[in-house]
Amino acid sequence: MRRSIATVCLSGTLEDKLSAAAAAGFDGVEIFENDLLACPLSPEQVAERCAGLGLTVELYQPFRDFEAVPEELHLRNLRRAAHKFALARRLGAGTVLVCSSVAPEAVDDDALAAGQLRALADVAADHGVRVAYEALAWGKFVRTWERSADIVLRADHPALGLCLDSFHVLSRGGDIAGISGFPAEKLFFLQLADAPHLRMDVLQWSRHHRLFPGQGAFDLARFTSRVLAAGYPGPLSLEVFNDVFRQAPPDRAAVDAMRSLIVLEEGLGRRDPAAARRETAAVARRDPAAVARRGRAAPPPPAPAPEGFAFVELAVDAESGTEVARTLAATGFAHIGQHRSKPVQLWQQGDARVLLNATGTARAAIGAFAVETGDPERSGRRATALLAPALPRTRGAAEADLTSVAAPDGTAVFFCRTGAPDGWLGDFILSGTPGPARTGITAIDHLALSQPFDAFDEATLFYRSLFGLAPEHDAELAAPFGLVRSRAVTDPGRRLRLLLDGTLLRRGSWAPAVPDPQHVAFHTDDIFRTAQALRDRGAPLLNVPANYYHDLDARLAPAPALLAALREHNVFYDRDGDAEYFHLCTEILGSRVFFEIVQRSSGYTGYGTANAPVRMAAHRAAHTRNHTAATAGTRE
């Protein structure tokens, strides 16, 4: 299938947008009128620019509020349309989009609508273009794809066809069963957008909160497969109005958009391989070049099932490295190895492995993590096919060849098989063994990676698609310094849990002392034993306010002995039916990372997210206290 993107999805001038779309590998673009109006290039120059970039102009969107109006207005509309069709022709756009009317003058008369659209199609045909008619979810009368389809059939003009937009259909919970029966020759265009389920006015929802496929809640694979089953021969074209994407760097947003289409097409193939083959054959009959293009970019190989974390790597400088190492020791980790060629230490307890990498200047942050997989090479190929930027490796002789890519938040992601003969552990000179689990930590439970404000949805799709994870536990919290949101992505076996969090709006000058903390959560089977051991070993544990436990008592009424133990050990608590979650935290290490110890019982699947605001305030208080103490110390 050809892949197209509307210029409205991207930020910048028209020239910026075209460059970004081409660089991300799109075959075509929809040009929005406002982008053209503000552009110093003439329509012919825009067409030339597109051709030079290998982009076709799939669609032009110059006006709406056309049909079912009084005759005098209809004539004015035709005059304007003639202007715009001439312009579309100059742009090289063969199709012009006309949305169903929201004009106050429009009347509820499908025969009139069909007649006026037929007249419009006549003018379009004179200019060598065609009109794709689309039902807006908030159209004055025409709000469903079925009604717009009826009007198109009734108008019965070869230059008039249907445009289907997944948002307008799915936001209304529309019935899509009939789409596959619509005549292919009248299916002129397909626009795709995902969106979260929101309880709001559908127009505002559409104009501000659309997302790329796979980032929202719509079943776009099902929708798209219906349209393809009808024989739709055109491009899959993204039309996403999103307040954040409108101001995000366009090169990056275009790659995110392209990744969403690759993942969607993968879903289409998985959904019905036979249909995918039929579709390929159908496209081949009509457009052999499209099949050739698709052959160029092989679909990604399936994701090998993730088998947990091989390691997490903390980037440290000298000072924070000392602090983190001291805390790892106090948490019961053993320093069991040293990298052969780099200043990287290996620490381990149970199956939890932490690398301390002192090659950079970061004041303690999660720089990388490695996913344990049965087939690292295939994981790497999949990542590359999904446009993950490969990271350069500086590899010593005889060191393991680890594939790694950069996530949107800058984290390096490795794929490895720890037990393999040529595995990454061979890069380390081992000076000891993990020995017994000193404090009861058995593994890495999850990583919490804070995301930049404008990369949250991109990051979700990235991590999901690379490893075959699914999102869950979406939450929005009123935290002390502003709203934050979090979302987990997890494999079905819950061996790889990533918790993505970030601020809902970009923060300004007033921000917490520790912005965007990340954490590594370790698993224990006995939180109180581990808590006692950490305390005995002098780990810098976070104090939880007494008020928190007072509320816990009022709210969940845990048994008095349990409440006392929670309070004594500064353990946070959550309950979901019978399932329980216990978690405690260290203070912030260096500038932004902390450790968490968690125990899950009776199949608890969450992350105690409701406790996060209390934890954030406690981290702030600890930071202020430590900082004040340090300053006081300096003064003495």
Added chain:
Amino acid sequence: MRRSIATVCLSGTLEDKLSAAAAAGFDGVEIFENDLLACPLSPEQVAERCAGLGLTVELYQPFRDFEAVPEELHLRNLRRAAHKFALARRLGAGTVLVCSSVAPEAVDDDALAAGQLRALADVAADHGVRVAYEALAWGKFVRTWERSADIVLRADHPALGLCLDSFHVLSRGGDIAGISGFPAEKLFFLQLADAPHLRMDVLQWSRHHRLFPGQGAFDLARFTSRVLAAGYPGPLSLEVFNDVFRQAPPDRAAVDAMRSLIVLEEGLGRRDPAAARRETAAVARRDPAAVARRGRAAPPPPAPAPEGFAFVELAVDAESGTEVARTLAATGFAHIGQHRSKPVQLWQQGDARVLLNATGTARAAIGAFAVETGDPERSGRRATALLAPALPRTRGAAEADLTSVAAPDGTAVFFCRTGAPDGWLGDFILSGTPGPARTGITAIDHLALSQPFDAFDEATLFYRSLFGLAPEHDAELAAPFGLVRSRAVTDPGRRLRLLLDGTLLRRGSWAPAVPDPQHVAFHTDDIFRTAQALRDRGAPLLNVPANYYHDLDARLAPAPALLAALREHNVFYDRDGDAEYFHLCTEILGSRVFFEIVQRSSGYTGYGTANAPVRMAAHRAAHTRNHTAATAGTRE
């Protein structure tokens, strides 16, 4: 009236919020449960902190979903309530808020609700506190203030009363006529919030988009006067959930909040002076201290009618000063004076005066403007009473004593009477006269001041309240680099027009080359004469893309001669009925300011805002071209 603010209005930890509220002069606070839970201070310590800051704890908000539930759940609820009443008592809060239930278990039975609330009030009375019951706009059954009032009367318990929240009443378009008849002794609490009219789910509207009084669309003076007419003796308490305020600097937000109450009280007095006197007397009978406190802060004197701009001052450095001076000359301004003691030049054409102030390092920006007023001293007193920060003056001997204050965006605002014997013009050594209007410019039409993302509503209230302006022409635009919004504030005589604009979301690394441009708009009675004169004099006029005029033709079909003239002179055009607007721009001068020349005909009141995206892209293109040219020049 006592003035109170809910901690949820402000960002930070509880300690941050209390400090900010006290510093802004509030008498009391509502404490939100989550703020307390995350606080390391015990409830007694919080009470002590408040007392030390001169704050009473007016309300505590610990739970909801209480009433009209099955007996077993009712007993659990009472247990939890007892916990929380004890806590409220420790906090020193005499009133606890209980919102109408949204619990799935709640049933539609007002008798049961009243009975269970009576039982709750018994427990409350045992703990020495009282319960204020409030109808949430999205309550499961109780959604109107009338129904909550009926339940309170039916329960008939001295420790149970009503809480009225302006948002919950006005968001539903509730009938407020009956409020003034409600028994004063059962009116326990009044929460105030404004909001813009939004078409969205009322819960989301309430939780994310509330504003301080005067910043939204609700008639809070009318609402509040009804409540006061009933004899309500308690505080005016702000309860504003707003995503932006939640992360804005709390000291500043608290001042903004206090200003909103001062303005609201002024509106109450204006609405019905006799009622205000009666209310004062009623309060005096119950709380003489409150009347004394009110006496401390005198109400602001009325705003003298603004009579236009006395001057606008551009802050420049050496390089940008040369560029701006050259452009002023090319725009037909004459350099007619030099400040006696500072590096400030006076330029004038017609009644438009521009000062170039080279004392700073700004690369050309609007540093200050002066409002012409019949009573500068009173304007200054009003600004001070409205908590505008006074700016220090460095005044030479015999120089005019200009009062000035800082606006939220940092602009200095002066009040002056240019024609007065001791007026500010005396500070300048005049070397010439403005002479004839060389290019037809007669006055400053408006100033466009770009606002920081999180100061937009604050700035609106600031400018409105200082000068007695009203907002109009709210617009939200999809601009090339993201959404922007703009709003004008204008006096009834339209002599002072300020256009406030800003980004809808805070921008990140991908931003236009010229972020947040400001402009000074000059008025002409003949745009084409002025355009020709500017061109003859070599002013750096902005090129408008031909595509813009092509669309203008399709859209508005101006007469061919007019269209040709617009295109020839790069003039933007807007039409509103018969009223027309013509405007042209210079390129950006220095880093962020440009000049606009405008002509209004047939009473056009807007600002051609729809043309702004094209203008922004054109400014970006010009900047890129000039910058590239400069770089190319360097290379040679």
